[in-house]
Amino acid sequence: MGSFAQASSLTLTAKWQTDNTTLTPMSYDDGIVYASGDNTLEAWRLQDGVRLWQAILPSPAHFRPRLSETLVISAGRSHLNAWDRTTGSLIWSYKKSAQVAVPYILQDALFFGDGQDFIALNLTDGSERWRFHIEGGAEIHYGAIGRNDTVYLGAGDGVVYAFDAQTGAIKWSFANGADWQYLRQIYLDGDLIIAGGYHDEVLAIQTGNSVPDDKRISWRFYAGNFINSQLVANGNVYFWSPTGWIYAMNNRNGKHLWRHNTHQFKGNSKDWGSIMAELQAKDDHILALDMKRTLHVLSQKTGQDTFSTGLTFVPRPFVLPIPNSNHLLFGDLNGGVLVHELLLDKASPQPSQ
Numbered sequence: 001m002g003s004f005a006q007a008s009s010l011t012l013t014a015k016w017q018t019d020n021t022t023l024t025p026m027s028y029d030d031g032i033v034y035a036s037g038d039n040t041l042e043a044w045r046l047q048d049g050v051r052l053w054q055a056i057l058p059s060p061a062h063f064r065p066r067l068s069e070t071l072v073i074s075a076g077r078s079h080l081n082a083w084d085r086t087t088g089s090l091i092w093s094y095k096k097s098a099q100v101a102v103p104y105i106l107q108d109a110l111f112f113g114d115g116q117d118f119i120a121l122n123l124t125d126g127s128e129r130w131r132f133h134i135e136g137g138a139e140i141h142y143g144a145i146g147r148n149d150t151v152y153l154g155a156g157d158g159v160v161y162a163f164d165a166q167t168g169a170i171k172w173s174f175a176n177g178a179d180w181q182y183l184r185q186i187y188l189d190g191d192l193i194i195a196g197g198y199h200d201e202v203l204a205i206q207t208g209n210s211v212p213d214d215k216r217i218s219w220r221f222y223a224g225n226f227i228n229s230q231l232v233a234n235g236n237v238y239f240w241s242p243t244g245w246i247y248a249m250n251n252r253n254g255k256h257l258w259r260h261n262t263h264q265f266k267g268n269s270k271d272w273g274s275i276m277a278e279l280q281a282k283d284d285h286i287l288a289l290d291m292k293r294t295l296h297v298l299s300q301k302t303g304q305d306t307f308s309t310g311l312t313f314v315p316r317p318f319v320l321p322i323p324n325s326n327h328l329l330f331g332d333l334n335g336g337v338l339v340h341e342l343l344l345d346k347a348s349p350q351p352s353q
Contacts, residue, residue, distance in 0.1 A: 008307040010295065013327070014049050014339040018042050023331035025064040025278070025318035027072075032085075033320075033329065034072055035337055036061035041074045041083060044337065046322065053088030057081070064318075066105050068123055073110060075103045080112065082126060092126030102143030104151070106165055111151050113140025118153055118161075120168060130168030132161075145186045145193065152193055152207065154183025160193070160205060160216075172209060174216045185278075187232035189251040192218060194237050196227035202239060202247075204254060219254030223247070229288070233281035234300060240275045246288065248303060258303035262290075272296065276317040285344070287328070289319045295328075297344065307344050 020037025027034045032052065033044045038060040043052040059078040066073040071091060072083045080094040080103065094100075098115025105111075109129060110121045116139055120129040134140060138156030145152050151165045160183065162171040183195035183203070193205040197220070204218040223241040230239040236257060240246045244263030249256055262272035273292030280287040285306060288296040293314060297307040316331035330338045 008309075008345045009341075009343045010307075010309050010311075010328070011341045011343075012312075012338060013341050016044055016049050016051070016337040016339075018335045018337060019054065020335035021333075022060065023316050023335055023337070024061050025316075026320050026329060026331070026337070027065045027067055028320060028322055028329075029067050033337070034065040034067065035331070036065050036074050037335060041065065041072065041088070043072075043085070043088060046327070046339070049339075055083050055088045055090065058093070063102055066103050066110075068105050071123060073103055073105065075100055075112070080110075082110075082123070094121065094126055099139070101140045104144045104146070106144075106146040106151055109165060111144045111146070111153075111165075113142075113153075113155075115139050118144070118155065118163075120151075120165070129166070132163065132168055132170075142182050142184050143186070145188050147188055150207075152186065152188075154186060154193075154195060156182050162207065162209075172213075174205070174213050176217075184227065185230040187230075187237075189232060189235070192251060194230075194232050194251055196230045196239065200225050200227065200241075202227055202230070202237060202249070204251065221247075221249060221254055221256075229275045229277065229279045231279040231281060231286070233286075236300070238279050238281075238286055238300075240279065240288065242274065244271075246275075246279075246286070246298065246303070248300070260298060260303040260305070277319060280319055280321050282321040282328075282342070287319055287321060289315060289317065289330075291317070295319065297342070313338065 019040045023037040035042050041055045060076050061074050062076040072085050074081050077099050080100050082091045101113030103112040108123050116134045118132045134155050134157050136157050149165050151163050153161045160174040182198045186195040191207050195203050197203050201220050201222045203220045206216045224243040225241045227239050238248050246260045248258045273290035275290050277289040284300050286298045293311040313332045320329040326341050328340045328342050
């Protein structure tokens, strides 16, 4: 792991210019950064900032690139393409019929919503494996999650589905439409789905096939406003709510661990901006990028504000921490990728609010 020096700083070390203006959140694997946007999908080598290849997109990307062992999936509301990870060559393209939703890769298949249909494609050639139609007029907008031979979806009809990944057969379904429609930013932790609910709450849902439907909700927490920037890491769930708090809770039992105040709602100049970027985990810290161009670094264990700094540019709403490194990647409003080095003084965290 990269070690933090005994001084707190965020330093620009490199800048790359893509052929995009509007960048989506980026992806990283094995020394390569994958960036997509309104014009292109690009692969950059982190070590020296060399662009390895570039592919012209048929329409703007709206989601971060998804990676399999051999492919990069680019996706926007109007396209979904698979590209060779080494060369950037187009391998296959899906012709959408309605509106493509957040894609998800599980083993040898790609799962996503297209309007009212939940679809599984074979990764090798893009051929359709199966599809499931959501009744009642609701459309699928958020991504699925899965493990082994099961993929889970919280669709817009107020039902959580567990599908056989190979056949599309429904293993079980849990209808609770009075309490939610969509499940957003869903994660798996053992036998639990951790998700942001549509009605201002975080939910933990049991996935075991022997669990009766009326017992599937393990715990729930009402945050008082919509759940944004949710993250599951190291056995806990971290999330921000516009009520003015970042919360940390235990995944298994919903126990409240800490909360950090971000807004006083009295015109306080120290108030954070809204957090539209997804929270990120970095070593034993949580990274929160707010809309006042400020990066906040909190302790995962205590919620203490370890370090905060204003950025010298207007960022896109994402930050990408690089594993085993001190590097963080941001995007600017001109399609630039900015590489920064984050160094933290562990000895003197500021007290939490």
